[in-house]
Amino acid sequence: MNIKRAELAGTYFNARQLPADPRPKVLFLGRSNVGKSSLINALLGRRLARTSATPGKTLSVNYFAVDGRLLFADLPGYGYARVAKDEAARVRRLIADFLQRVENARxxxxxxxxxxxxxxxxxxxxAALLEKSLPVLTILTKSDKISLSQQRNLIDQFKNKFGLLAIPFSIRSAAGRDEVWRRIQEAI
Ligand SMILES: Nc1nc2c(ncn2[C@@H]2O[C@H](COP(=O)(O)OP(=O)(O)OP(=O)(O)O)[C@@H](O)[C@H]2O)c(=O)[nH]1
Ligand SMILES: [Mg+2]
Incomplete structure (x- = not known):
């Protein structure tokens, strides 16, 4: 994937701020610190999304425009135990409201x-994604931390338990990047 232009296109702390935008969207969801912003940067080949070794870096929904025609939605992470209770609740509501309101998620x-x-x-x-009938692709992040046979086990588990396709991904190697891009292009 050769990207000519990529930029931050919007930051929203409340789903009511979301603009009506018909462009196709790819959503990045997962627990805090799982590597959402890092995956976006790896796919775009640029350090646009802010990342951190400390969980709870992204607290808003951030849109990144890819060549002006596709939006990546970087979502705040859920499930971080050490964040204040009301902040965790705000993040959960933001994600839920976002899923209700987002237009043309592919x-x-x-x-x-x-x-x-x-x-x-x-x-x-x-469950929330399936309820919205959104196609889901699982990304096994930080795959550099586990062996190839462990990766194969996880892939089998996801397939057997949930019927989900899982792709190992690491920012430390190009592995996975092309396949993820291929799936995105099929979807949009
Ligand atoms: N070893 C390794 N570390 C990674 C990989 N991907 C991300 N990380 C690290 O994991 C940490 C969290 O990455 P982020 O991309 O900020 O995670 P996030 O999911 O956006 O986190 P929140 O915004 O807090 O929800 C950072 O220190 C990254 O450098 C990977 O493939 N391998
Ligand atoms: Mg993030």
């Missing part, structure tokens, strides 16, 4: 930390 990337696997909070998110 694909949801559900990111799962390779070392931690699928947790209850992920199941809630998956």
């Amino acid at each position: 694909l949801a990337l559900l990111l799962i930390d390779s070392r931690r696997g699928f947790l209850p909070a992920d199941l809630e998110t998956l």
Whole structure:
């Protein structure tokens, strides 16, 4: 994928601020610190989305425009235990409201930390995505932290338990990047 232009196109702390925008969208969802913003940067080949080793970096919905015709939606992470209770509730509501309001969402990337696997909070998110009839692709992030055979096990688990396709991904190698782009292009 050769991207000529990519830029931050909007930051929303409240789903009511979301503009009506018919452009096709790819959503990036997952627990705090799972690597959503890092995946966006890897796909775009630019450091546009802010990342941090500390969970709870992204607290708003951020739109990134790709060549002006496609939007990536970087969502705040859920499930971070150490965030204040009302802040965690605000984030959960923002994600839920966003899923209700978002227009022309074509694909949801559900990111799962390779070392931690699928947790209850992920199941809630998956249920919300399926309820919206959104196509879901699972990304196993930080795959550099586990062996190839562990990756194969996880892929089998996701397929057997949830019928989901899972793609291992690491920002440390180009592995996964082309496949994710291929799936995005099929979806939009
Ligand atoms: N080893 C390794 N580290 C990664 C990888 N992807 C992300 N990280 C690291 O994980 C941390 C969190 O990454 P982010 O992209 O900020 O995570 P996020 O999901 O956007 O987090 P929130 O915005 O807090 O929800 C950062 O320190 C990244 O450098 C990866 O593929 N391999
Ligand atoms: Mg982030």
